[in-house]
Amino acid sequence: MKSKTYGKKSWAFAGGCIPVDSTGKEPDYVSQEVLSILNTTPEEALVQLTFFYTDKEPVGGYEIKVAPQRIRMFSINDLIDPQAVPLGVPYGGVLESNVPVVVQLTRQHTGQSALALMGITVYQADGNS
Amino acid sequence: MSNEWTNWSGSVRFSPEEIAAPASERGVVELVQQAIAQRKGIRIVGAGHSSVPLVQTNHVLVSQHKLKGAVGHDPASHRVNMLPGTSISEAGEELIKLKLSMHNTGDVDMQYLAGAFGTGTHGSGRTLQNLSSMLVGCKLVDGTGELRSFSLEEHPDIMRAAKVSLGALGFFTELTIQAEPAVLYARKEYCSHIDVSLEHLEELIDSNRMFDMYWYPRSDRTKLRTCNQLGEGMDDIPFAEKAEQSKGWLYEILPQFRDLKYEEMEYIIPLEAGPECFREIRKRIKEKHRQYVGWRVLYRTIAADDVYLSPFYNQESVTIAVLQNNELEYKKYFDDIEPIFRAYGGRPHWGKKHSLAARDFQELYPEWEKFLKIRQQFDPEGIFLNDYLKKIFGL
Ligand SMILES: Cc1cc2nc3c(=O)[nH]c(=O)nc-3n(C[C@H](O)[C@H](O)[C@H](O)COP(=O)(O)OP(=O)(O)OC[C@H]3O[C@@H](n4cnc5c(N)ncnc54)[C@H](O)[C@@H]3O)c2cc1C
Numbered sequence: 006m007k008s009k010t011y012g013k014k015s016w017a018f019a020g021g022c023i024p025v026d027s028t029g030k031e032p033d034y035v036s037q038e039v040l041s042i043l044n045t046t047p048e049e050a051l052v053q054l055t056f057f058y059t060d061k062e063p064v065g066g067y068e069i070k071v072a073p074q075r076i077r078m079f080s081i082n083d084l085i086d087p088q089a090v091p092l093g094v095p096y097g098g099v100l101e102s103n104v105p106v107v108v109q110l111t112r113q114h115t116g117q118s119a120l121a122l123m124g125i126t127v128y129q130a131d132g133n134s
Numbered sequence: 135m136s137n138e139w140t141n142w143s144g145s146v147r148f149s150p151e152e153i154a155a156p157a158s159e160r161g162v163v164e165l166v167q168q169a170i171a172q173r174k175g176i177r178i179v180g181a182g183h184s185s186v187p188l189v190q191t192n193h194v195l196v197s198q199h200k201l202k203g204a205v206g207h208d209p210a211s212h213r214v215n216m217l218p219g220t221s222i223s224e225a226g227e228e229l230i231k232l233k234l235s236m237h238n239t240g241d242v243d244m245q246y247l248a249g250a251f252g253t254g255t256h257g258s259g260r261t262l263q264n265l266s267s268m269l270v271g272c273k274l275v276d277g278t279g280e281l282r283s284f285s286l287e288e289h290p291d292i293m294r295a296a297k298v299s300l301g302a303l304g305f306f307t308e309l310t311i312q313a314e315p316a317v318l319y320a321r322k323e324y325c326s327h328i329d330v331s332l333e334h335l336e337e338l339i340d341s342n343r344m345f346d347m348y349w350y351p352r353s354d355r356t357k358l359r360t361c362n363q364l365g366e367g368m369d370d371i372p373f374a375e376k377a378e379q380s381k382g383w384l385y386e387i388l389p390q391f392r393d394l395k396y397e398e399m400e401y402i403i404p405l406e407a408g409p410e411c412f413r414e415i416r417k418r419i420k421e422k423h424r425q426y427v428g429w430r431v432l433y434r435t436i437a438a439d440d441v442y443l444s445p446f447y448n449q450e451s452v453t454i455a456v457l458q459n460n461e462l463e464y465k466k467y468f469d470d471i472e473p474i475f476r477a478y479g480g481r482p483h484w485g486k487k488h489s490l491a492a493r494d495f496q497e498l499y500p501e502w503e504k505f506l507k508i509r510q511q512f513d514p515e516g517i518f519l520n521d522y523l524k525k526i527f528g529l
Contacts, residue, residue, distance in 0.1 A: 025425050032353035082352040086394045088459040089428030
């Protein structure tokens, strides 16, 4: 029997900006943006990320693998391959997966000690060529 | 046609008139004699992993990829003669055929033996000396074109100069290395937090044959890596979470594969100053640099030696390295951190970024003048010098 899978292969978000300042003990209270990827398919998802900026060329080539029928959450702050994403700089992202996935972006801003959390939606993007 | 040459990280580029690749010792001697006759400079390149212009030249750049392999072995002393272009990984493979091993490796194994020795390349381990300490004898073509042989027993002073010599004494055509009987090792990686890691740092360093620590500036997480002979060292690290482990010969399990290019500055400071220097660097990175820097900081230890230009000269040492993606701005970061290293009496790694020149080295190296004197005798016309080495040596 074929099990149902969820999501899309292409996703995008426009309002990224990782806060520079943090308060509280790290890593729990570091200001960060976390991408969560849900892969309900029976195959490993290979997700390619490209980040876009206001004043420089896009940087692509980030790769994230998500095991079959698993979620994976990772902090964009921690990415260094191919290069670190700058903090305090507006950016957007496009994700392309080989299998349908569901994507969510969460920002944690601890710049002030009264912590606020904000979930951000990432949009299904049907690329036009 | 342009002969552009680029180092591993891409920040050193130049176009030599010629890239030569001799296939024998005779070929090296002829090449050096020809350069002398034509009044041309020669620089010798290993795997090209250094990120300062040690090998830059407008004239002849010599590649050693045809000078590889083991060419002799004394079973009684565990000494093995290797050609200079043998990489660390190839040396490991050659040695294991003789049931022997190097005492340590650096983080990667792509460097050539002569290139690794040339800059005092090191791994980590409180009681372990750098890789150059393995060099107990050599054959070398000097700046007059003469092929000469040296050994630790017969020429201790020359070997103290030769072990770390930046390719400035001449061309090593054969290296006698001191190996040791091969035994199995266990390598483990753990994830932890910087506060706990610093609290236990001394214990981690003292209880493991090889230990190093990565600190991740954007999360305060750490990676703790140990490597011990089977049955030795800390069996487990109770305050950290084990992430990986492997068992095998040292050359198989210790070095890592790195293809993500980065720039690096690493300083060697006295062992006891390590934690304080690290704390200061961590504070500065968190206050000022982590907006653009995601790369980890590496903390290692190395035993003292008596080699004139070894950064570990007469000093039990800690090494601290700061890294940045090679395509991102690294200079402002390194320039800001370097004075902290300097304040702790730091000596820079010879193959990585730094801004020091002859005046600074004279103060940092008690036997600096002895090295310069030997260099002058070995290469009176300076055919092995380039502009960068002249700046380093104050010539
Ligand atoms: C990814 C990476 C990881 C690294 N990890 C470490 C580490 O863990 N520990 C560490 O200490 N360093 C490390 N380094 C630095 C590196 O080990 C040194 O820069 C080393 O010198 C590079 O060796 P090489 O074979 O590339 O030599 P090169 O950089 O090509 O040359 C180094 C010097 O050796 C001289 N030389 C080479 N062959 C001869 C010869 N036959 N006769 C005379 N002189 C010669 C050259 O002229 C030059 O002065 C790393 C570098 C990179 C890029």
